[in-house]
Amino acid sequence: MRVKAVLFDAYGTLFDVHSVVALAESFFPGRGAALSQAWRGRQLEYTWLRTLSGRYRDFWQVTGDALSWACESLALPLSADRHAQLLDAYLRLEPFPENVDVLSRLHGKGMILGTLSNGTMAMLESALASAGMRDLVTHVLSVDSVGRYKTDAAAYALGPAAVGAPVGEIGFVSSNCWDAIGATWFGYRTFWVNRANAPLDRLDVKPGGTGSTLRDLLQFFT
Amino acid sequence: MRVKAVLFDAYGTLFDVHSVVALAESFFPGRGAALSQAWRGRQLEYTWLRTLSGRYRDFWQVTGDALSWACESLALPLSADRHAQLLDAYLRLEPFPENVDVLSRLHGKGMILGTLSNGTMAMLESALASAGMRDLVTHVLSVDSVGRYKTDAAAYALGPAAVGAPVGEIGFVSSNCWDAIGATWFGYRTFWVNRANAPLDRLDVKPGGTGSTLRDLLQFFT
Numbered sequence: 001m002r003v004k005a006v007l008f009d010a011y012g013t014l015f016d017v018h019s020v021v022a023l024a025e026s027f028f029p030g031r032g033a034a035l036s037q038a039w040r041g042r043q044l045e046y047t048w049l050r051t052l053s054g055r056y057r058d059f060w061q062v063t064g065d066a067l068s069w070a071c072e073s074l075a076l077p078l079s080a081d082r083h084a085q086l087l088d089a090y091l092r093l094e095p096f097p098e099n100v101d102v103l104s105r106l107h108g109k110g111m112i113l114g115t116l117s118n119g120t121m122a123m124l125e126s127a128l129a130s131a132g133m134r135d136l137v138t139h140v141l142s143v144d145s146v147g148r149y150k151t152d153a154a155a156y157a158l159g160p161a162a163v164g165a166p167v168g169e170i171g172f173v174s175s176n177c178w179d180a181i182g183a184t185w186f187g188y189r190t191f192w193v194n195r196a197n198a199p200l201d202r203l204d205v206k207p208g209g210t211g212s213t214l215r216d217l218l219q220f221f222t
Numbered sequence: 223m224r225v226k227a228v229l230f231d232a233y234g235t236l237f238d239v240h241s242v243v244a245l246a247e248s249f250f251p252g253r254g255a256a257l258s259q260a261w262r263g264r265q266l267e268y269t270w271l272r273t274l275s276g277r278y279r280d281f282w283q284v285t286g287d288a289l290s291w292a293c294e295s296l297a298l299p300l301s302a303d304r305h306a307q308l309l310d311a312y313l314r315l316e317p318f319p320e321n322v323d324v325l326s327r328l329h330g331k332g333m334i335l336g337t338l339s340n341g342t343m344a345m346l347e348s349a350l351a352s353a354g355m356r357d358l359v360t361h362v363l364s365v366d367s368v369g370r371y372k373t374d375a376a377a378y379a380l381g382p383a384a385v386g387a388p389v390g391e392i393g394f395v396s397s398n399c400w401d402a403i404g405a406t407w408f409g410y411r412t413f414w415v416n417r418a419n420a421p422l423d424r425l426d427v428k429p430g431g432t433g434s435t436l437r438d439l440l441q442f443f444t
Contacts, residue, residue, distance in 0.1 A: 041263075046425065048270040049400055053373045053407050055426070065424030072421035151275045178271055185275050199294035202287030203268065204277070 003189055004165040006106060006221055007139065009174035010117035012040075013193060013214075015093035015127050023089055028076045038070035039063075047118055047149035056147040059119045063090060090123060092130035096195070102214040103136040109222055114139025116159050116172070118149050139163065151182025159188065171221050173214070180207040191217045225411055226387040228328060228443055229361065231396035232339035234262075235415060235436075237315035237349050245311055250298045260292035261285075269340055269371035278369040281341045285312060312345060314352035318417070324436045325358040331444055336361025338381050338394070340371050361385065373404025381410065393443050395436070402429040413439045 011017050018036045025032025043066035050056055057065075064087050071078040078086075107113055113136055117124055121142045128134040139162045143155040150156065160167045172188035174180040180192035181203045192207035193214055200206055209220040233239050240258045247254030265288035272278055279287075286309050293300040300308075329335060335358055339346055343364045350356040361384045365377040372378065382389045394410035396402040402414035403425045414429035415436055422428055431442040 042423075045267075045270075045400065046423075048267075048274060049373055049404065049425065051274055052270060053375070053404055055407060057426070069421050069424050151271055153275070178267065182271065182275055185277060199291050201264075201268075202291050203271065204279070 003111075003171040003221055004169045005112035005114060005139070005159075005163045006171035006173060006217075007114045007116040007141070007159050007163075007188075009172075009176060009179050010115045010119055010124060010127065011093070013173060013175040013179075014095055014099055014115060014133065015131065016096055017090075017093060019094035020086060020089045023086060027082050027086075028074075031074060031076060035070055035074055035076060038073055039067050042066035042069050051149045051152050056149075058144050059149075060087075060090075060123060063087060091126040093127055095131040095133065096214060098213050098215050100132055100136075102218060103133055105218060106222070107136045111221070112139070112163065113137050114141060114159070114162065116141040116143075116156070118143050118155075120144045150179055151185070153186060156183055156186040156188070171217075173217055177201045177207075178203070181205060184208065189221075191220050193217070225333075225393040225443055226391045227334035227336060227361070227381075227385045228393035228395060228439075229336045229338040229363070229381050229385075229410075231394075231398060231401050232337045232341055232346060232349065233315070235395060235397040235401075236317055236321055236337060236355065237353065238318055239312075239315060241316035242308060242311045245308060249304050249308075250296075253296060253298060257292055257296055257298060260295055261289050264288035264291050273371045273374050278371075280366050281371075282309075282312075282345060285309060313348040315349055317353040317355065318436060320435050320437050322354055322358075324440060325355055327440060328444070329358045333443070334361070334385065335359050336363060336381070336384065338363040338365075338378070340365050340377075342366045372401055373407070375408060378405055378408040378410070393439075395439055399423045399429075400425070403427055406430065411443075413442050415439070 008014050017040050021032040021036045024035045043063050046062045046066055124140050141158040141162055143149050146154040148154045159170050163170055167187040170188055172183040173191045175193040175195050178201055180190045184190045184205050184207055190207040191209040194210055230236050239262050243254040243258045246257045265285050268284045268288055346362050363380040363384055365371050368376040370376045381392050385392055389409040392410055394405040395413045397415040397417050400423055402412045406412045406427050406429055412429040413431040416432055
């Protein structure tokens with residue numbers, strides 16, 4: 001389908017949050033993957049709980065808090081220096097291999113692109129630049145401007161406001177099923193990049209399209 | 223501290239959600255614990271996401287949805303009959319060993335007791351009766367009456383409304399750290415029963431008291 005713009009989730013979709021595993025593994029041999037999983041899971045929980053209770057703190061803070069929790073939960077001693085190094089890795093997460101090429105193709109076809117993310121502007125600008133994506137992206141939208149994380153409506157409402165089009169004419173892409181569904185609830189044209197071959201979340205609706213890599217959305221949105 | 227009433231979270235606090243492991247293990251040898259963990263984790267995620275997006279479905283539905291997801295995620299074939307049996311187990315979850323005695327002692331001292339839970343009234347009434355707790359509990363409060371799950375303020379507001387006292391004069395007990403913190407944010411006098419010796423969640427505040435079993439709150443609230 002033809003849309004006015006395509007917005008991408010950042011963490012897990014444009015950037016591989018688990019690209020920190022190598023660094024984590026160097027600190028805690030044999031535990032890098034477990035730490036990354038626990039860290040990511042708690043990070044999301046904190047975004048949801050803080051939004052539910054109106055206790056917003058920005059994603060940099062939440063990501064650091066979740067890292068502290070995850071290390072304690074796995075009994076991994078985390079020095080201040082290692083904490084800072086792991087958190088700093090979020091500023092230059094690796095993109096998935098096909099991502100830059102897919103964004104370039106969409107951009108080359110005249111599609112307006114953007115990211116709509118839980119990350120702060122500073123985190124997003126850094127990661128986009130580090131991944132070589134910054135020039136391909138017109139809209140950099142951070143929930144930090146509304147102080148509520150996805151799936152809150154205030155977060156998703158940033159898209160239509162920035163693009164200047166009805167939500168039903170805007171594409172939204174996420175590798176996080178819950179995020180693709182949240183955007184579907186809100187009214188976007190959604191695509192779920194199901195990289196891990198995960199089950200569809202049971203939340204009554206499903207994303208408009210599904211694929212296994214970002215490449216699969218080229219046919220969907222053009 | 224002396225409080226007007228003490229409200230208990232139900233699932234994980236009064237009732238052991240992982241008491242379904244034996245049944246799950248009989249269906250899927252060697253996978254019962256993994257299924258229980260995945261089921262419980264997804265169940266909570268769905269409550270948070272649905273509340274964030276204003277897409278409430280009751281806890282019976284959400285619990286069944288999470289069970290379906292968890293089985294698919296672990297590649298465990300779930301027949302309709304086994305689905306029904308596992309879900310029905312929620313109606314008669316086992317209480318933790320000390321719980322009935324602790325509630326009896328508080329009740330015997332004239333303390334007003336209640337439960338404030340994500341569960342539906344039907345689920346709560348069944349589980350309370352099954353555990354031999356029904357006569358000890360004055361207030362059975364279900365978020366179903368407001369259509370928003372914890373940690374939403376509307377859920378916690380059920381407590382002061384039912385008890386007829388300011389929230390700061392009411393105790394709230396949970397084994398779920400996030401729930402104890404949500405209640406702390408809302409203003410309750412909180413106690414976290416940290417059965418699993420889990421790390422404190424990094425959410426800026428901490429529960430008023432902490433112990434390792436329900437028995438530890440006897441000193442805290444009397």
